[in-house]
Amino acid sequence: MSGTAIVVTSGKGGVGKTTAAANIGAGLAMSGPSVALVDADIGLRNLDLVLGLENRIVYDLVNVVEGACDVQKALIRHKHIDNLSLLPAAQSRDKSAVTPDQMKALTLSLKESFDFVILDCPAGIEQGFKNAISGADRAIVVTTPEMSAVRDADRIIGMLESEQVRDPWLIVNRIRPDMVKRHDMMNVDDLIEFLKVELLGVVPDDESIIISTNRGVPAVMEERSRAGQAFRDIAARIMGNDVPIAAMLEPDDWLGRFAKWLGISRG
Amino acid sequence: MMEFLARLFGRVETETSRECAKNRLRLVLVQDRATLSPQVMEQLKSELIEVISRYLDIDEGDMRVELDTSDSSVALVASIPVKEVKRESAGAF
Ligand SMILES: Nc1ncnc2c1ncn2[C@@H]1O[C@H](COP(=O)(O)OP(=O)(O)O)[C@@H](O)[C@H]1O
Ligand SMILES: [Mg+2]
Numbered sequence: 001m002s003g004t005a006i007v008v009t010s011g012k013g014g015v016g017k018t019t020a021a022a023n024i025g026a027g028l029a030m031s032g033p034s035v036a037l038v039d040a041d042i043g044l045r046n047l048d049l050v051l052g053l054e055n056r057i058v059y060d061l062v063n064v065v066e067g068a069c070d071v072q073k074a075l076i077r078h079k080h081i082d083n084l085s086l087l088p089a090a091q092s093r094d095k096s097a098v099t100p101d102q103m104k105a106l107t108l109s110l111k112e113s114f115d116f117v118i119l120d121c122p123a124g125i126e127q128g129f130k131n132a133i134s135g136a137d138r139a140i141v142v143t144t145p146e147m148s149a150v151r152d153a154d155r156i157i158g159m160l161e162s163e164q165v166r167d168p169w170l171i172v173n174r175i176r177p178d179m180v181k182r183h184d185m186m187n188v189d190d191l192i193e194f195l196k197v198e199l200l201g202v203v204p205d206d207e208s209i210i211i212s213t214n215r216g217v218p219a220v221m222e223e224r225s226r227a228g229q230a231f232r233d234i235a236a237r238i239m240g241n242d243v244p245i246a247a248m249l250e251p252d253d254w255l256g257r258f259a260k261w262l263g264i265s266r267g
Numbered sequence: 268m269m270e271f272l273a274r275l276f277g278r279v280e281t282e283t284s285r286e287c288a289k290n291r292l293r294l295v296l297v298q299d300r301a302t303l304s305p306q307v308m309e310q311l312k313s314e315l316i317e318v319i320s321r322y323l324d325i326d327e328g329d330m331r332v333e334l335d336t337s338d339s340s341v342a343l344v345a346s347i348p349v350k351e352v353k354r355e356s357a358g359a360f
Contacts, residue, residue: 147288147295154296162304183283190289194296 003034005107005117006238007136007165011152013123015144016173019209019219021120022050023228024140026218027235029084033115036075038107039089040132041122042097048088051078052216062090065102071109080221085114095127100134107135116238125159133160139168140200145175145186153195169200171234176205188245201234202245203227301334301341308332315345324351 008021018041025037039047042062048054059074064087071087078084087110090097110117119136122128133139139160143153153170160168172188179185188202206227212219219228220235233243282290303311312332319325326348335344 147292150292151295151299154299158300180285183285186285186288186292190285194292 001112001115003111003113003115003117004138005111005119005136006138006140007040007119007121007133008140008142009121009129009132009156009160010123010142010149011125011156012143012149015149016142016171016203017123018046018050018120019213020140020142020171020173020203020231021118022047023218023220023231024235024238025116025118026051026078026081026084027220027231028116028118028238029078029081030220030232031235031239032083033239034083034085034113035116035118036085036087036110036114038087038110038117038119040103040119040128042089042128042131043091043094044122045089045091047120048076048086049216050213050218051086053078053086053088054216057088060088060090061106062093062097065098065106071106072113095122095131098131100127100130103131104135111135125155129156129159130163133163133165136165139165140171141168141195141197142171142173143191143195144173145180145188145191150186150191150194157195157197168197170195170197171201171203172199173203174205175202199245200237201230203230203234297341298336301336303334315347319347322353322356323349324353326350 006024008017008024010017021037025035029035037047037051039045039061041047045060048057053076056076059069061074063069064071064074075085075087078086107117107119117135119132121132141153141156141160143149157168160166170192172191175188176185180187188199192199204226206219206225208219208222208225209227212222212225212228218231219225220231222228233245236243312330315332316325316327316330329348331344331346333344335342
């Protein structure tokens, strides 16, 4: 078997890479394929927390790369989603503990036993980034609708291109439809116009992300979470399904919910 | 209050913060994208030297080539000190 390796990256920190990686991984696994989530943010491990697996870590990525343990032994199976596994980052080491060639070999070996390998990339454009993308077949660039995030995304898209990771997908995270509506936030079309990449999905700014991270249960597992729905749609698109994007762009105010309840859509 | 009234009656066109962000970002991205990697820059330089020295005797040590992005546009600015115009270049036409 040879699966697909997808790196989740952004340039800027705090825009939602780890959140996206966890939810996309869980979302894909929930619909069937086997998924390995790799925390490539060495020294700043977080993916374990979002997945609620922080208490099960015995070995980590650096142990595997250094040959101290077998990759199968280091992988942690998710509590509720059987076909989802996590390879945690080392916490007491730094980015220089791993080379791009080692990461490439690791990614290749995971692709032999999983349908999808999702890599959570650290912020920045230095070694950690180069490590994370070295074995990736595709990239997802996460941005928020803010100038600094878009600027950094633009750099990352350029760097991905020169590293031969072509045609990245874009996720616009933390969109606030109310602010977009009053022209106080750039909209999704604005961002596409600048970045000129294919849109994979739009995720609203949503409290449920914080609540689900608190509980260690990815938002995709919460039926009623709007952000969770956005990530379920994204997972479906990665699997090649044609899911429309528009739904997330309406303000989620009481009027909107009331209208939805009545079954009317606002123009 | 006056501004509000003026806006209400469509007198002043105030730029929304979205438009402001777009305009600023447009300029910043033009500048960000106008960088060549050091290797490409070196290659450009050495090819320039190759072509120019066919006609002029130049001082490679003091040659400067850079992308200038100080305005809203990008320019390739080269400063190449000439030691001597080659005799065959001067007379040839
Ligand atoms: N769609 C969202 N709505 C609300 N909060 C979000 C959303 N996406 C991310 N966050 C929050 O933003 C913070 C940074 O997210 P994280 O995924 O850790 O970013 P990164 O990995 O890019 O540094 C976290 O506290 C996370 O809960
Ligand atoms: Mg992160």
